[in-house]
Amino acid sequence: MNSNHDPLSAFPQACRAELQDRLHKDERVLAWFEPDLDERLQYAAGLVVLTSGRLLARRHTGEEPNWTSWTLERDWSLNANENAGVGALELVADTGRIALWRHTAGCSVAAAKLAQEFRDWRRRQAGEDVEVRTTICPLCGAAITSDDGQCADCKPAAAPPPTASLLRLVGFTRPRLRAIGLGFGLTLAATAVGLVPPYLTMPLMNDVLKPYADGQTVNWVLAWWCLGGMGLAAVVAWVLDWGRTYVLAWVSERVSSDLRDRTYAHLQQLSVEYFGGKRTGDLMSRIGSDTDRICNFLSLNLIDFVTDLLMIVLTAVILISINPLLALVTLLPFPFITWLAYWVRARLHRSFRRSGVAWGEMVSVLADTIPGIRVVKAFAQENREVLRFRRSNEHVVRTNDRVNLLWSFFGPMVTLLTAAGLLVVWVFACWGIRQQTVNIGVLIAFLAYISRFYTKIESMIRMVPATQRAGASAQRIFEILDRRPSVPEPARPVPLHRPAGRIELCDVRFKYGTREVLHGLNLRIEPGEMIGLVGPSGAGKSTLINLICRFYDVASGAIKVDGTDVRSFAVADYRRHIGIVLQDPFLFYGTVAENIAYGRPGASRQEIVAAARAARAHEFILRLPDGYDSMVGERGQSLSGGERQRISIARALLINPRILILDEATSSVDTETEREIQLALENLIRGRTTIAIAHRLSTLRRADRLVVMEQGRIVEIGNHHELLLKPGSYARLHRAQMEMMAQGQAV
DSSP, X not given: OOOSSOTTTTOOHHHHHHHHHHOXXXXXXXXXXXXXXXXXXXXXXXXXXXXXXXXXXXXXXXXXXXXXXXXXXXXXXXXXXXXXXXXXXXXXXXXXXXXXXXXXXXXXXXXXXXXXXXHHXXXXXXXXXXXXXXXXXXXXXXXXXXXXXXXXXXXXXXXXXXXXXXXXXXXXXXXXXXXXXXXXXXXXXXXHHHTHHHHHHHHHIIXXXXXXXXXXXXXXXXXXXXXXXXXXXXXXXXXXXXXXXXXXXXHHHHHHHHXXXXXXXXXXXXXXXXXXXXXXXXXHHIIIIIHHHHHHIIIIIHHHHHHHHHHHHHHHHHHHHHXXXXXXXXXXXXXXXXXXXXXXXXXXXXHHHXXXXXXXXXXXXXXXXXXXXXXHHXXXXXXXXXXXXXXHHHHHHHHHHHHHHHHHHHHHHXXXXXHHHHXXXXXXXXXXXXXXXXXXXXXXXXXXXXXXXXXXXXXXXXXXXXXXXXXXXXXXXHHHHTOOOSSOOOSSOOOOSSOOOOEEEEEEEEEETTEEEEEEEEEEEOTTOEXXXXXXXXXSHHHHHHHHTTSSOOSXXXXXXXXXXGGGSOHHHHHTTEEEEOSSOOOOSSBHHHHHTSSOTTOOHXXXXXXXXXXXXXXXXXXXXXXXXXXXXXXXXXXXXXXXHHHHHHHHHHTOOSXXXXXXXXXXXXXXXXXXXXXXXXXXXXXXXXXXXXXXXXGGTTXXXXXXXETTEEEEEEOHHHHHTSSSHHHHHXXXXXXXXXXXXXX
């Protein structure tokens, strides 16, 4: 890699001193690149550096590194290309190749940038003006113009502050504003009533207890009124507090439920590529644990926060109305507590984000091992998985220890400041009583109010970690909600009713990042025709299938169905006419009938049975304990591979698609089961446009045409017999398979 501004800013430290020793005076480094393969395509570290006058290369040929340099000529060229996942950077002169460096696909972007820098150097030598070049994004292939070297479209958006993420939850509360208003009214009433008892202590002390202690005649009716008022206020406050707790908890449960629904629905709208870069456990943790944490915050912490805030404000008003000077002294520690809360907030936020990531990693271990428990036990790797989970669990503990260390300092510090506030009140009150500016009743009331005041402040401050934790969870949720699908819906979708099934590939190209894997494919498939895709691994067969299903969109060119670009159809409408049978069919936890009817949940039992008969699955289904109502287990683990395959064929038959995709549908079953599946597939493909991928070439003999692919290109088209007569790729593949079968039979 290299940098737009300072190519040496991220230069490998191990080679920096060696390079500095070899640079001439006033020689500048323009770019550098690290190839990771040697001439035998084995992993080996290397380095290529472009300077203002030379090209330097570093290789380890023994114990000592070997440096080579070439003085650049204007008629030389530096070319970066890639073939089947292996890239090459080639220095060429008129007389031929000078040097060659191999690298994996992950280094393609850096190699392309180095080649571009070399072309810019040649143009400068020729006296041409060279515009400021931008880096190419490895994800989308767009130009990067920012100084940080990241694509504006692909780089993660700067995470908003946790408070801002929590405020975004307000949008989920709008449907329940009436209930929230009722809860706020109950909170205000409960808080106000809760402030009545301390206020009644002043007349009780000044007009009843103190006169009685001095031997004066007192009005005991006033005492009973004060005591009765205190008791009544306590009961009313309890009723109001119960009501507001229930109402706001009811609201928070529904807000978090809406958040889960919205997040899961948005996940379903995201493109397949998004899930390729995410771990299942992390997504489960976000929708489950993070939304539950937000619910607890809204139903418990936020209610307490609002109550405490109202209590603090109303208490401050009452204190100022009783004795402004004493109130001012009482509130003296408050700014220090506020500053301390602000100081600890950012540190807690970072710790909680790390904790959320660590928790997601731990859940991901569970999501990996529990579904794959058969593989774990088959290879006797139980102890290894226990150790892996223990390491993840220890990571969670370590991240939480950082939070606990910070909070163990912060909590007692708040307690110390509140104790200091109470001490200040006592000192000033004692001085006031001595000066006869404060009476005993005011002191008792002040102590009652100030105890509540600082208790509520301490409660609010202690809510800081809960707020930061909930804010971090909200950020993780909104990271999903803010993600846009890479396969967009058309602004004005073209209606698609019952397509004929004609498919056209018009100069189709596709890139993974900047690596082009399909190079200008052109093909026309007629309605009802069966096409077999043949070729070695990595030829681009599955990528082409993904494009036809519109799991991805083409980089250039177009895929048309009945003459209309598939990007013009609504995604759901288009995929509704496509049936897919995969090599490893996925069955959901549920009954056999529910899995067959997955594409048409409203299908009748007669339609389900008819589809199962056509898929040659009816007989084995009847042998199950509960027939069509038998539970298949998670991912269909209670069924054999052939049984799962035939259920998936019945599932595809039931939706009656016009376009059918078969991806290695018979590659992992025995010969007898393959014969059953082949008979089922004959019923499935009849009258449908079918595209089938198979490594067993014998399974594609009945295809109308075979399309042979190599390195992202179509190299041959014809039927089985035509292609066997040609000395091409298909004949070579067929001959290799026949030899392997002969060897297997001989053994």
